[in-house]
Amino acid sequence: MTAALPLYQQLINLGAAIMLLLAFAMLAQRRVLTLIDLYAAQGLTLACSTAVVAWGTHQPHLYASAALTLALKVALLPWLLYRLIRRLDVRWEFEGLLNVPTTMLLGIVLVVFAFNLAVPISELASTVTRATLGIAMATVLLAFLMMITRRKALSQVIGFLSMENGLFFAATSATYGMPMVVELGIALDVLVGMLILGVFFFQIREQFDSLDLRHLESLREPDAE
Amino acid sequence: MIELVAVLVLPVVGAAVLAMAGHRRVAAEINVAASGLTFLAAAGLTARVIGEGPLLALDRLFFVDPFNVFLVALTAFVGLTTSLFSRPYMRIEQQHGKLSPARLRLYHSMFQLFMATMLCALLTNNMGILWVAMEAATLTTVLLVSLYRTPASLEAAWKYFILCGVGIAQALFGTILLYFAAEKVLGAGGGALLWTELDAVKGQLEPTVLGLAFVFLLVGYGTKVGLTPLHNWLPDAHAEGPTPVSAVLSGLLLNVALYAVVRCKVLVQGAVATPVASHLMMGFGLLSVVVAAFLLSRQKDVKRLFAYSSIEHMGIVTFAFGMGGPIANFAALLHMTVHSLTKSAIFFTVGHAAQKTGTQLIDGIRGLVAISPVIGWGLALGALAILGMPPFGVFASEFLVLTTAMREQPWATPILLAALGVAFAAVFSKVQPMVFGEPTGKRLAHRPAMIPVFVHLGLVLMLGLWIPPHLAAWYREAARLIG
Numbered sequence: 001m002t003a004a005l006p007l008y009q010q011l012i013n014l015g016a017a018i019m020l021l022l023a024f025a026m027l028a029q030r031r032v033l034t035l036i037d038l039y040a041a042q043g044l045t046l047a048c049s050t051a052v053v054a055w056g057t058h059q060p061h062l063y064a065s066a067a068l069t070l071a072l073k074v075a076l077l078p079w080l081l082y083r084l085i086r087r088l089d090v091r092w093e094f095e096g097l098l099n100v101p102t103t104m105l106l107g108i109v110l111v112v113f114a115f116n117l118a119v120p121i122s123e124l125a126s127t128v129t130r131a132t133l134g135i136a137m138a139t140v141l142l143a144f145l146m147m148i149t150r151r152k153a154l155s156q157v158i159g160f161l162s163m164e165n166g167l168f169f170a171a172t173s174a175t176y177g178m179p180m181v182v183e184l185g186i187a188l189d190v191l192v193g194m195l196i197l198g199v200f201f202f203q204i205r206e207q208f209d210s211l212d213l214r215h216l217e218s219l220r221e222p223d224a225e
Numbered sequence: 226m227i228e229l230v231a232v233l234v235l236p237v238v239g240a241a242v243l244a245m246a247g248h249r250r251v252a253a254e255i256n257v258a259a260s261g262l263t264f265l266a267a268a269g270l271t272a273r274v275i276g277e278g279p280l281l282a283l284d285r286l287f288f289v290d291p292f293n294v295f296l297v298a299l300t301a302f303v304g305l306t307t308s309l310f311s312r313p314y315m316r317i318e319q320q321h322g323k324l325s326p327a328r329l330r331l332y333h334s335m336f337q338l339f340m341a342t343m344l345c346a347l348l349t350n351n352m353g354i355l356w357v358a359m360e361a362a363t364l365t366t367v368l369l370v371s372l373y374r375t376p377a378s379l380e381a382a383w384k385y386f387i388l389c390g391v392g393i394a395q396a397l398f399g400t401i402l403l404y405f406a407a408e409k410v411l412g413a414g415g416g417a418l419l420w421t422e423l424d425a426v427k428g429q430l431e432p433t434v435l436g437l438a439f440v441f442l443l444v445g446y447g448t449k450v451g452l453t454p455l456h457n458w459l460p461d462a463h464a465e466g467p468t469p470v471s472a473v474l475s476g477l478l479l480n481v482a483l484y485a486v487v488r489c490k491v492l493v494q495g496a497v498a499t500p501v502a503s504h505l506m507m508g509f510g511l512l513s514v515v516v517a518a519f520l521l522s523r524q525k526d527v528k529r530l531f532a533y534s535s536i537e538h539m540g541i542v543t544f545a546f547g548m549g550g551p552i553a554n555f556a557a558l559l560h561m562t563v564h565s566l567t568k569s570a571i572f573f574t575v576g577h578a579a580q581k582t583g584t585q586l587i588d589g590i591r592g593l594v595a596i597s598p599v600i601g602w603g604l605a606l607g608a609l610a611i612l613g614m615p616p617f618g619v620f621a622s623e624f625l626v627l628t629t630a631m632r633e634q635p636w637a638t639p640i641l642l643a644a645l646g647v648a649f650a651a652v653f654s655k656v657q658p659m660v661f662g663e664p665t666g667k668r669l670a671h672r673p674a675m676i677p678v679f680v681h682l683g684l685v686l687m688l689g690l691w692i693p694p695h696l697a698a699w700y701r702e703a704a705r706l707i708g
Contacts, residue, residue: 117437120433120434120437121402121405121433121434121437124409124431124433124434137398140394140398144391147387147391153383156387160387160390160391160394163391163394164394164397167394167397167398167401170398170401171401171404174401174402174405175401175404175405175408176408178353178400178401178404178418179351179353179417179418181286181351181353181354182351182353182354182356182357182418185353185354185356185357186353186356186357186360186397188357189357189360189361189364192361192364193360193364193390196364196367196368196386197386199368200367200368200371200379200382200383200386203371203374203379204379204383206374207374207375207376207379208376208379216379216380216383216384
């Protein structure tokens, strides 16, 4: 990669780097409010890079996609999460299953793995830049790691949403965005999913007086007789 | 065309009406009426396909071919019988104080919405919409699984949401990769995700990308099929949700998810020279059969028992689709049909049996024949049918799978036979005392709805002896299409 790269591609590379950085920040962050801010920042990066792709490749329908991302992931979902936290009155710090350095090291391993996985595909990519697909995949895997290592219901959900950000980043960087009807459908699903989760949190809280997932570990296979 | 729109719109209208009136006494009847109209529309659609052949409608966004037409009819039919069953069942649950009117409204409305998402997933031609509909099917059922708000049901619903959510996210990545490969051949825009378009050019799609895409799609949709080792959500969701929901999850949702996998497999095996898709499906299928068969004997909850049996049968179907070829595919399609009918019938009887005895524990349910002969015999016949006794249809399809496996994949036959034997011993030894033991139980306030059970079992019996010519033609045509 030389300086001959057009400006918009450099910008997308920058966006990809920020995405990865934010994914690591989320992995290390233990405070729930900061986690939501980081999620909103990731959404903003996603919206910006989508807009840059739209501008660089002259695809007007991607502007709509960027606007949708901005409305949903930067404004609406973080607002819903904030409101949920205020109504549930929970501001605890998280305790993870692993300590931060171990999680970070695991994260680095995952990034290497993702880049290796993406090599054969990126070589075929006529679009944008090579590294972005690997980064998108790494973001997905890091979000997955976050879901595995966290115990509280809320941080699992933020991990889930962040995974979805990574997938959208893969879609825009590798294919210039999915057809509009599909994107609308996915956005609708995410929104409805969040609303259902909101209801669900209240049910869990009502039942257990806490959102700690340790209470949700009683269903197991019965022991052999 | 008009029938197709009706099939898609009627359940949504039903859901809207029930969202307002779902808590009233007539809600159960409205639910039956909506399901009945949907079934009529699906029957009309089927008749049209018989008359005019496959059709492509609404700007190529929806299509009907021999592969999905019988699944649409089956889905609408089981939807109707489940709504008939749920009418007395949910009334009894309400009388037992397990449900408030608000939750009943939620239940009725979500039931219809769930039917709408599944029919949409079956009829859509767009792989992206297929994903959206599958995800929506999860979302509509999450709150149904936790309908009773017990700690166990909340846990089951949370597990269901997170596991299926993560799984389906993998499927989205697979869809993105599919689009990535297709866009190079078909150009950007809506056309590149249409299954009919993809099918026409599948030979030109990039093999490496499609191979990788299939892994993600199989893991993603496979989570919803309940393939081992991604099956963890399935027994919990089946055991803790209300019984009509267990019946449609097992009888319909698993089929629809498997349908998605097979649609993807058709594209991938057309593009990739090596039989990687077949091998993956055979491996996952066989593993599911074996693991589920050995877990069956450890179950203490009757709904969990039959949930594991669903995993086992989905494993058989996945294995058969993995083998491929006209006979194995024919057997797999037949098995999807008969499993769906038999398993929902079993859940209906199990639901009423649990209401009679007040427990879902196998040890607590005894002597059903003495308490209520219809329920007892319904369960006995259903269990015999699902275990593959002749002359039921499950025997015919399992026999075809086994004979094909003997010829094509001889190494797998002893494994399959052993697993089927273990499953038989486990289920039979548990069901026998439930049906014939010393009775425990009480009278119910409403007459149980046993007609759907015997209609289902009658159909399964018929399919074991005689397959209607149109259905056989579709099976053959679809089997050729799947390849």
